[in-house]
Amino acid sequence: MLHLALNCKDLVDIRNLSLVYTLAGVDCIDCAAEASVVNAVNEGIEAARALVPIRRPWVMISVNDDEDLHFRKAAFDPDDCPRDCMRPCEKVCPANAILQKGGVLADRCYGCGRCLPVCPYDKIRAITYVRDVITTAELLERDDVDAIEIHTSGRLAFQT
Structure with a gap:
C-alpha cells in the first residue's frame, strides 16, 4: 500500500x-x-x-x-519568536511551510514534525485536525x- x-x-x-x-x-x-x-x-x-x-x-x-500523527499540523505565533532566533524550523521543513514572518502555512504543512524538536524556544506545537x-x-x-x-x-x- x-x-x-x-x-x-x-x-x-x-x-x-x-x-x-x-x-x-x-x-x-x-x-x-x-x-x-x-x-x-x-x-x-x-x-x-x-x-x-x-x-x-x-x-x-x-x-x-x-x-493521530497522520492528522496534525505545526503551529506557532511568529510574534512570540525572539528576533535573534536562527529559525532552525525553516531549515528542516521539507514542505517550505514555515515563513519567517508568517508562521506555518497550514495548507503546505503535512505534519512531519521535524520542526517540533529543533525550536530552541519550544514555541512550535502540533495541532490535530x-x-x-x-x-x-x-x-x-x-x-x-x-x-x-x-x-x-x-x-x-x-x-x-
Missing part, C-alpha cells in the same frame, strides 16, 4: 506518483480525504492504465476521530473511492 502524505499544493506530484506506483503494480493507494487529492490520484491511475493494460489499484482515503464527516461522506459516495482507513482512538467521535 502506498500512502501519499502530500498536501493539496502537490497535486501534480500526487498524480505522477500515482501513475508510477500503478505501473509498479501496487494494490492500494492511500491518500488524504480531500476531493482534489482523490482526483489527482485517479488521474495518475488512469494515465498509467492508458499506457499499459494494468489492474486498477484501490483508492483509499484516511480519516480520523482523535489525535479531524476530517469533516459530511465532506468525507461525500467522498465515499463517489465511484472513485474504494476503501476508507479510519484512525481511531476507540471513541465514537463520528456522530452527526
Whole structure:
C-alpha cells in the first residue's frame, strides 16, 4: 500500500506518483480525504492504465476521530519568536511551510514534525485536525473511492 502524505499544493506530484506506483503494480493507494487529492490520484491511475493494460489499484482515503500523527499540523505565533532566533524550523521543513514572518502555512504543512524538536524556544506545537464527516461522506459516495482507513482512538467521535 502506498500512502501519499502530500498536501493539496502537490497535486501534480500526487498524480505522477500515482501513475508510477500503478505501473509498479501496487494494490492500494492511500491518500488524504480531500476531493482534489482523490482526483489527482485517479488521474495518475488512469494515465498509467492508458499506457499499459494494468489492474486498477484501490483508492483509499484516511480519516480520523482523535489525535493521530497522520492528522496534525505545526503551529506557532511568529510574534512570540525572539528576533535573534536562527529559525532552525525553516531549515528542516521539507514542505517550505514555515515563513519567517508568517508562521506555518497550514495548507503546505503535512505534519512531519521535524520542526517540533529543533525550536530552541519550544514555541512550535502540533495541532490535530479531524476530517469533516459530511465532506468525507461525500467522498465515499463517489465511484472513485474504494476503501476508507479510519484512525481511531476507540471513541465514537463520528456522530452527526
